[in-house]
Amino acid sequence: MKNKVKINRQMHEWSQEELGRRVGVSRQTIYAIEQGNYAPSAVLALKIAAVLETSIDQIFELEDTDWEN
């Protein structure tokens, strides 16, 4: 799953720590999401979209490989 968390976060001029604090997760979690190493739960993805004042589909996008088992 591709995501634009980093771009949206930088538009708000927030650090990873700040975004993490706003959605209630650690900085490590935000880092892992931005690097594409971790696909967040639906709840966390919705929270991230909400604090970044955008919709979830503007931030997270499925890739072809996500359809493979």
Next chain:
Amino acid sequence: MKTYFELPVKYHMIGWIILIIFIPFGIASLFYEWQIDVLQIQVREEASFLKPQYENFTNEILGIGILTGLLMICLARLKEEDEFTRLLRLKSWQRGMAVNTILMILSFLFFYQEYFFYAAIFHLFSPLILVYAVFRFSFLSINRSIAHEK
């Protein structure tokens, strides 16, 4: 809905205190046959082959203490526990168990007699040690990557 089991953060410290107290006595008991005399209890009317009349329960208490301490450390929450760290923890159990199984296979193949006995004792504790080590290593790797990104 909470579907996972974890202990409060303070159990991390409690677990370490238990380990610091119990491990030196455990080593003394294993290698130097140190025992607490009060724990010498009669368990049978008469002794027979491989069944002594008296048993000393020092080993059992030390073993339970060390396992309890390790379990507390492995299950205690981080200060910033979230869904990612939970996944990391779950993966650590999976990887730790896989590494432990490989070590057990190697022990079967390469250790005999008293060395196998010591390996068997080690493998009572190694699963939890490995799970914790893998978890801390994973966490350290992420922190290093973050520092590197800066």
